[in-house]
Amino acid sequence: MYPEPVRHAPAERAVTPYQPTPLPPAVVHPAPVVPVQPGTVPAVASVVLPDGRIVTGYAIDHPQPAPLATPPAVSRAAVNVALGGVGFLAVCGGLLLLTSFIAALTAFVSQLIILAAVVFGGWVAVQVLGAGGHKGGTTVNIRRAVIKRNHFHG
Template sequence: MRPTEHTPEVHHPIPLNPTPAPLPVVPASGVPEVTTIVLPDGRTVTGYTVPAAQPAPLAAKPPVSRAAVNIALGGVGFAAVCGGLFLLTAFIAALTAFITQLVILAAVIFGGWNRRAGLRAPPAARTGRR
């Protein structure tokens, strides 16, 4: 082995087996009933009776299926998005109209636009005469 080579270390996992918690002791509510049964071949078996296992109650079925609820919620969400986009579009249109009115008001106040001279004052203000 060369001096630069190292022997690889192999680590094997060690399983941990925790001891299970002891089952709680539930005191009996009374002396259980003892039953004796005679089998067809004549043998007798004596033991405690075990109550029949009760099946778990069935979960109540919801009045409306989950698919119907999901479809309805999707429709409500779609309507909310459409309404929001409509309101946004209406707001942008109103803002555009407001800015247009401000531009028209400025043109009326300052005398309009002349192609050669650009924005000019009215003639009475230029000459000083009335």
């Protein structure tokens, strides 16, 4: 690929100077003037090239990378576990209210059944033991009866 370099003794080494190729002069177009707020004029920088030319221009501010996102103080898993616990407590509270409601409803229904039994039982007792109506037997009209010598003849 490359030819083998010739090795000389240290005293015989040839020094080959390299000269940069000069560039043709550039055509300078006047730059448009952009109004700039006072106090925000960028700093002017000058650079001296090896051939003695001076290049002057505005310093360029390099864009700063976006700051890295800081990790949250609490891990996502811990937040999920806490939210799950809160949800579980809410469900348990609802289930406790549901069981209380079922117990109250059961007590109410049992009281209605007892009330119906008492009312129906009282009605039956009045029908059976009541004094109303004919039960059979003989009806005696006391006004027409004749009582002789303390003896009743009906």
